[in-house]
Amino acid sequence: MISIEVFNIIVYVWIGIAVILFPIQLLITAPYGRHSKTTWGPMINNRLGWFIMEFPALFFFILFIFMGRGFPQFIILAALILWFIHYFHRSVIFPLRIHTKGKQMPVAIMLFALFFNLVNGTLNGYWFGYLSVGYAADWKIDFRFIAGVILFIIGFLINQYHDRLLIRLRKSSINGYKIPYGGLFKYVSCPNFLGEIIEWGGFALMTWCLPSFSFFVWTLANLIPRAIHHHRWYKQHFKDYPNKRKAVIPFIL
Ligand SMILES: NC(=O)c1ccc[n+]([C@@H]2O[C@H](COP(=O)([O-])OP(=O)(O)OC[C@H]3O[C@@H](n4cnc5c(N)ncnc54)[C@H](OP(=O)(O)O)[C@@H]3O)[C@@H](O)[C@H]2O)c1
Incomplete structure (x- = not known):
């Protein structure tokens, strides 16, 4: 298990990356949906891409909480339920509902979003599962x-x-x-x-x-x-x- 001090440094770096990416994303349009481009390398089915890139946020958040803490106390349980509702919808229901037949997204975009969701789900899940002292x-x-x-x-x-x-x-x-x-x-x-x-x-x-x-x-x-x-x-x-x-x-x- 890593210490809170090391964990906090990792999260500050993670926040720093988002701040750096903000102006970059203003200049470069992420090429999916209406901005989709075929010049970003191999492509993947749009619905499948949504599932693959969003599911890690659901999986790792819940995994780390139950692995670290077991069944959580009320506040963390409330957070887990809200997270579950959002990410079950985003990774499973949303891709099934969108009308994007035959549409594709670049694998590079899927991998970038997958990385974001993996880190985000892990950081939040690890915090609540292992490091948080809980709530009064x-x-x-x-x-x-x-x-x-x-x-x-x-x-x-x-x-x-x-x-x-x-x-x-x-x-x-x-x-x-x-x-x-x-x-x-x-x-x-x-x-x-x-x-x-x-x-x-x-x-x-x-x-x-x-x-x-x-x-x-x-x-x-x-x-x-x-x-x-x-x-x-x-x-x-x-x-x-x-x-x-x-x-x-x-x-x-
Ligand atoms: N938390 C985050 O960092 C994050 C990041 C990205 C997305 N999201 C969430 O993921 C969801 C989807 O994101 P998105 O960027 O794909 O949203 P979006 O561009 O608004 O598209 C949503 C859906 O509606 C379709 N659509 C959009 N505008 C349309 C129009 N004028 N006419 C007909 N169809 C239209 C899109 O088709 P096309 O795909 O063919 O354009 C897509 O299937 C959103 O709820 C967003 O909040 C969250």
């Missing part, structure tokens, strides 16, 4: 825990609802794109990303620890640049795109 009995009535859980649930619902609206746009035009309307699309081009950011911000708040904070930073570093690229793409491809819409943060960005 009154943490469940602490403002941070209650607000964090509420934010996670709100973020999850926003993410799910808008992912669903996007997926439904596909029914009539296979692999084509349309301007999305409804819900928070009135304000931003990527409300699904906004929901995901709120979700992991809530998770960091409710668990109040360095690894969950690192996940929040990574979510910002991944999704804000992607939202900006999506927003630009919509404006380039649709002349009638609503001009008051922002990319991801209503009225601001």
Whole structure:
């Protein structure tokens, strides 16, 4: 088992990598989905890619908690349940629901995301399984825990609802794109990303620890640049795109 001091250094380095990647991801669009490119080497089926790259986050988080701690106490159990709900959906249900028939993503992108999910699932799982001293009995009535859980649930619902609206746009035009309307699309081009950011911000708040904070930073570093690229793409491809819409943060960005 590694010490908390060494573990914290690893997480600070991990956060540093996300901070460095943020401007890089603003310059280079991750080539999957509408930005997919065949110039990034071998390709893999889109749905299979989603499963392979997301499943490690589910697996390693749960594995390390049960290996290290056995059955967890209430707060860590709550974190585990919320993590499970998100990642079971993202790795198993989401790939089955998306309408991306015949579409592929670069293996390089899948491997990058797989590496991210492996490290992220391991750091968070290892923390809760081996290093965390647990939470005081009154943490469940602490403002941070209650607000964090509420934010996670709100973020999850926003993410799910808008992912669903996007997926439904596909029914009539296979692999084509349309301007999305409804819900928070009135304000931003990527409300699904906004929901995901709120979700992991809530998770960091409710668990109040360095690894969950690192996940929040990574979510910002991944999704804000992607939202900006999506927003630009919509404006380039649709002349009638609503001009008051922002990319991801209503009225601001
Ligand atoms: N935590 C993180 O770091 C992280 C990182 C990446 C993604 N995610 C999450 O993973 C989920 C999927 O990410 P994503 O980047 O693939 O989201 P996305 O680009 O918004 O696409 C979501 C789905 O809807 C389809 N779609 C999107 N816009 C459409 C339109 N205008 N018309 C028709 N279909 C449309 C996409 O098809 P195409 O694939 O064919 O474009 C895809 O199947 C999101 O919920 C996101 O929050 C999280």
